[in-house]
Amino acid sequence: MIDSADSRTTRREFLKTTGQFASATALGAAALDFANSAGGQPAVHPGGGDAIQIALVGCGGRGTGAADNAMTAKGGPVKLVAMADVFQDRLESSYNELKKKCEVPQDNKFVGFDGYKKAMDLLKPGDIVILTTPLAFRWVHYTYAIEKGLNVFMEKPLTADGPCSRRMLELNKKAEAKNLKVGVGLMSRHHRPMQELYKRVQDGEIGDIIYMRGYRMHGPVAACFVTKWPGGTPSELLWQIRNFHSFLWASGGLFNDFYIHHVDHLCWMKNDFPAKAQALGGRHYKFTPEGEPYVDQNLDTYAVEYTFADGVKLFMDGRCINGCNDIYSSYAHGSKGSAIVAKHGDFGPPSMTFKSQQQGRSNMLWTSKSIPGEDDPYVNEWVDLLDAVRNNKPYNEVEHGVKSSLASSMGRMAAHTGQEISWDDMLNSQHEFAPDVDKLTMDSKAPLVADASGKYPQPMPGITKTREY
Ligand SMILES: NC(=O)c1ccc[n+]([C@@H]2O[C@H](COP(=O)([O-])OP(=O)(O)OC[C@H]3O[C@@H](n4cnc5c(N)ncnc54)[C@H](O)[C@@H]3O)[C@@H](O)[C@H]2O)c1
Numbered sequence: 098m099i100d101s102a103d104s105r106t107t108r109r110e111f112l113k114t115t116g117q118f119a120s121a122t123a124l125g126a127a128a129l130d131f132a133n134s135a136g137g138q139p140a141v142h143p144g145g146g147d148a149i150q151i152a153l154v155g156c157g158g159r160g161t162g163a164a165d166n167a168m169t170a171k172g173g174p175v176k177l178v179a180m181a182d183v184f185q186d187r188l189e190s191s192y193n194e195l196k197k198k199c200e201v202p203q204d205n206k207f208v209g210f211d212g213y214k215k216a217m218d219l220l221k222p223g224d225i226v227i228l229t230t231p232l233a234f235r236w237v238h239y240t241y242a243i244e245k246g247l248n249v250f251m252e253k254p255l256t257a258d259g260p261c262s263r264r265m266l267e268l269n270k271k272a273e274a275k276n277l278k279v280g281v282g283l284m285s286r287h288h289r290p291m292q293e294l295y296k297r298v299q300d301g302e303i304g305d306i307i308y309m310r311g312y313r314m315h316g317p318v319a320a321c322f323v324t325k326w327p328g329g330t331p332s333e334l335l336w337q338i339r340n341f342h343s344f345l346w347a348s349g350g351l352f353n354d355f356y357i358h359h360v361d362h363l364c365w366m367k368n369d370f371p372a373k374a375q376a377l378g379g380r381h382y383k384f385t386p387e388g389e390p391y392v393d394q395n396l397d398t399y400a401v402e403y404t405f406a407d408g409v410k411l412f413m414d415g416r417c418i419n420g421c422n423d424i425y426s427s428y429a430h431g432s433k434g435s436a437i438v439a440k441h442g443d444f445g446p447p448s449m450t451f452k453s454q455q456q457g458r459s460n461m462l463w464t465s466k467s468i469p470g471e472d473d474p475y476v477n478e479w480v481d482l483l484d485a486v487r488n489n490k491p492y493n494e495v496e497h498g499v500k501s502s503l504a505s506s507m508g509r510m511a512a513h514t515g516q517e518i519s520w521d522d523m524l525n526s527q528h529e530f531a532p533d534v535d536k537l538t539m540d541s542k543a544p545l546v547a548d549a550s551g552k553y554p555q556p557m558p559g560i561t562k563t564r565e566y
Contacts, residue, residue: 156191160229172483181212222246257349259526281498290465304433311359325551343393346530361501371403378512401508515558
C-alpha cells in the first residue's frame with residue numbers, strides 16, 4: 098500500500114489543493130472568458146437560446162434517463178445528436194425511448210470502444226457530452242471531452258482506485274483552465290430539501306455533528322452477484338462490462354456503485370471527507386439456490402466506520418440479502434439535536450430536523466416541503482448545469498465527485514483487506530485495477546481473466562492486506 102514517501106500526497110495537502118481549485122474556479126471565470134475570446138476555444142452557448150447539442154456515451158438505463166432529463170429541463174433547447182455504446186442493442190433500445198424528443202441519424206450512432214470519439218467529434222466546443230458508461234472509462238472519455246472543449250455531465254462514481262483518482266484530479270485542472278462546466282451525478286446535492294437541510298445544519302440547528310449513519314440494505318439488485326461467464330458471445334470483456342457491478346475494475350463493486358450516495362451526502366452535511374476507515378464485511382451466500390458458485394468480487398454485507406479528522410464518525414451499513422430487515426435511509430446526530438437526511442432511498446424526502454435524538458413528531462423542528470417543479474433532483478442537476486452553460490457561471494463538480502469516490506473506495510478497501518485504511522493510503526495506492534482500459538478493443542482480453550474453474554480473485558480480509566486482490 099505504502100509507496101515512496103516523497104511521491105505521497107497527504108490528505109491535508111489534497112484537501113487544501115482541491116479547495117484552491119474551487120475558489121480558483123470562481124476567480125478565474127472572468128479571466129478565462131477573456132482567454133477564450135482571445136484565442137482559446139469559444140463557449141458557443143452563453144446567453145443564447147440556441148440549441149445545445151448533446152452526445153450520449155453509454156446508452157444504458159442512466160444514460161437514457163440523463164439524456165431525457167437534459168431535453169426536459171428548463172434551460173433548453175437541448176438536442177441529442179449522437180450516441181455511442183459498445184452494444185448495438187443497448188444503443189437501439191435507448192434510442193427507441195428517446196426518439197419522441199429527438200432525431201439521431203443512423204450515421205451518428207456508433208458501436209465500439211472508439212465510438213465515444215466519433216460521437217464527441219460531432220459536437221462543437223461548448224456543447225455537452227453525457228458520460229454514463231461504467232466508471233472504468235470515465236477518465237478516458239473525460240480526457241477527450243476536455244481536449245474537444247466540451248462541457249460534461251458524467252455519472253457517479255468517478256473512480257475506484259488511487260491512481261485513477263489522482264489522474265481525474267489532474268485532468269480536472271485542464272477542464273478548469275478551459276472554463277468547462279462539469280456536472281457529476283451525485284444528485285442529492287441538487288435535491289432542494291437536502292440543500293435546505295445543509296443550510297440548517299451549517300447554521301447550527303442540530304449543533305455540532307457528532308455522528309452520522311447511512312443504511313442501504315435490501316435484496317440483491319442490478320448485477321452485483323454473478324455466476325461464471327458462459328463462454329462464447331459476448332466475450333468475457335463485454336460480459337464483464339454488462340455485469341459491471343460484479344467487477345472492481347469496472348465499477349468499484351457494489352460498494353462504490355450503491356453506497357456512494359449516502360457517503361457523499363453525509364460528507365456534504367459534515368463539510369469534510371473522512372481521514373480513515375475500518376470495516377467489517379462478509380459473504381454469507383456464495384452459491385445460487387441451485388448450487389452454482391458466484392464468481393463476482395463483492396461481499397454481501399458491509400459495515401464501515403469512517404472517522405473524520407475531528408473524531409466525528411460516519412457509519413455506513415450495506416447489505417444485499419433477501420429476507421432481512423430492509424433499511425434505506427440516512428441520519429445526522431448533533432450536540433443539540435438530530436436530522437433525517439434521506440428518509441427513504443438515496444434522497445427521498447422529507448428531510449427533517451429534531452431538537453433531540455428522539456426523532457418523533459413532538460421533537461420536530463423542521464420538515465422539508467415539496468417545491469412544485471423542483472422535486473426531481475435528476476432534472477434539477479440539469480437545470481443547474483444548463484444555467485451555468487447559458488450564463489457562463491463557474492460550475493465543476495469533479496472535485497467532490499472524486500473525493501466521494503475515494504471515500505467509498507476507502508470503506509470498501511477497509512472491508513476487503515480487514516485493515517484500517519487512511520485517506521492518504523487510498524489516494525496514494527499504486528494498485529490500478531484496469532491500467533490499459535483506454536486501449537481496449539472489441540477483441541481485447543478482459544482486464545481480469547477467470548481461472549480454469551471460471552472464478553475471479555475475491556477479497557480475502559486478513560490474508561490479502563495491501564491490495565484488494
Ligand atoms: N445517479 C444515479 O442515481 C445513478 C443511477 C443509476 C446508474 N448510475 C451510474 O450510471 C452509470 C451507468 O449505470 P447504468 O445503470 O446506466 O448501467 P447500464 O449497464 O444500464 O448502462 C451502461 C451503458 O454503457 C455502455 N458501455 C459500457 N462501456 C462502454 C464504453 N467503453 N463505451 C461506450 N459505451 C459503453 C453499456 O453497454 C451500457 O449500455 C454507472 O456509473 C452508475 O453508477 C447512477
